[in-house]
Amino acid sequence: MNDEKSIWHLRKIDLFKGLECDELKQLGTIIQDRKFSRGELVTAPGKSLSSLFMIRKGKVKICLFSKSGKEHILSLLTEGDIFGDIFEPINFSKKAWVYALEPSVICSITREAFIKLISQEQLIALKVVRNLSTRLMEAETKIESLSLQNAPQRLASLLLRLGEIYGRSHDGVILLPPKLTHQDMANMTGMARQTVTLLLNQWESKGFIKRSGRSIIIPSQFEKFFKLSSI
Numbered sequence: 361m362n363d364e365k366s367i368w369h370l371r372k373i374d375l376f377k378g379l380e381c382d383e384l385k386q387l388g389t390i391i392q393d394r395k396f397s398r399g400e401l402v403t404a405p406g407k408s409l410s411s412l413f414m415i416r417k418g419k420v421k422i423c424l425f426s427k428s429g430k431e432h433i434l435s436l437l438t439e440g441d442i443f444g445d446i447f448e449p450i451n452f453s454k455k456a457w458v459y460a461l462e463p464s465v466i467c468s469i470t471r472e473a474f475i476k477l478i479s480q481e482q483l484i485a486l487k488v489v490r491n492l493s494t495r496l497m498e499a500e501t502k503i504e505s506l507s508l509q510n511a512p513q514r515l516a517s518l519l520l521r522l523g524e525i526y527g528r529s530h531d532g533v534i535l536l537p538p539k540l541t542h543q544d545m546a547n548m549t550g551m552a553r554q555t556v557t558l559l560l561n562q563w564e565s566k567g568f569i570k571r572s573g574r575s576i577i578i579p580s581q582f583e584k585f586f587k588l589s590s591i
Contacts, residue, residue, distance in 0.1 A: 369416050369467065372440045375491050383484050390473040396460035403458045411468045413444045418464025419525075423457050433544040436461070438525050444468070514549040515559050516582075519569075523578050536576040 367384045370376045376387065393416070396402055402413070402420055415437055422435040422443065434456070437443060443458065460466075478485035509517065522536055542560070546553040560576070563569045570577040 369414070373414055373442060374440075374495065375442060375488060377491050378487050379484065383481070383487075386477060386481065386484070387469070390469050390477060391467050392469075393465060393467055396464045396466060398460060398462050400460050401457070402460060402464075402466060403456075405455055405457065411444050411470045412442060412474060413458075414442050414467040414469075415439050416465040416467050418466075419461040420458050420464060420466070421461055423459070424455055425457065430543075432547050433540060434547060436522070436525070511549075511551050511555050512559055514551065515545065515556060518545060518549050519576065519578060520583055536578065 367381060367388060370379070370384045370387055370391075376384065379387070396418070417439060419436065419438045420443075421433050422437065423431050423433045425431055478488060519536070522540070542556045543553045545551075545556045549556070560569065560571070564571055567579075568582060569579070
């Protein structure tokens with residue numbers, strides 16, 4: 361990755377917020393780029409995930425597979441998001457599969473190269489630790505917020521979040537592509553699949569949402585209704 365491209369991308373990563381141009385250039389020297397086609401495997405259990413991965417372009421899904429081979433999506437990530445064993449639980453690489461949802465460019469920094477850099481550059485290390493602390497605080501706040509939400513609120517929040525990142529806006533509505541099953545939504549909200557199905561059916565019958573096949577159509581007033589009524 362050339363200097364200009366690496367700096368441009370690294371500036372978009374919250375973890376490296378506040379780093380000076382020269383510091384970003386140093387990070388750029390240890391970054392590797394790789395292109396992935398739609399549906400291509402990025403990494404899998406048994407492969408080394410001892411790297412920090414950054415999505416420069418595209419989207420990926422992180423998922424698990426049951427013993428019967430059924431896929432369950434844990435998370436959907438987009439440009440600027442990061443993943444990998446540097447900041448994930450130690451058993452992440454033993455369970456998670458990561459696939460590109462569309463043509464993507466993913467940057468990576470190995471744990472060894474990253475630790476070597478921050479051990480030599482204490483100022484970079486301090487800034488990264490500060491940003492990591494901020495990320496952890498934000499995660500704790502999000503978890504606390506979710507714990508206070510009831511099931512309808514959690515599902516509505518998920519739909520709105522997915523609409524912001526992955527939805528296609530058309531004629532004042534947001535169309536979510538048919539990539540997520542009810543089980544996926546349940547996994548991402550900590551709910552039972554039956555509860556997700558029941559809520560979606562209720563919302564459709566009341567006209568809050570519409571469905572076309574496996575696609576979910578969110579009218580433009582859905583967010584306003586959610587905020588006013590807590591659904």
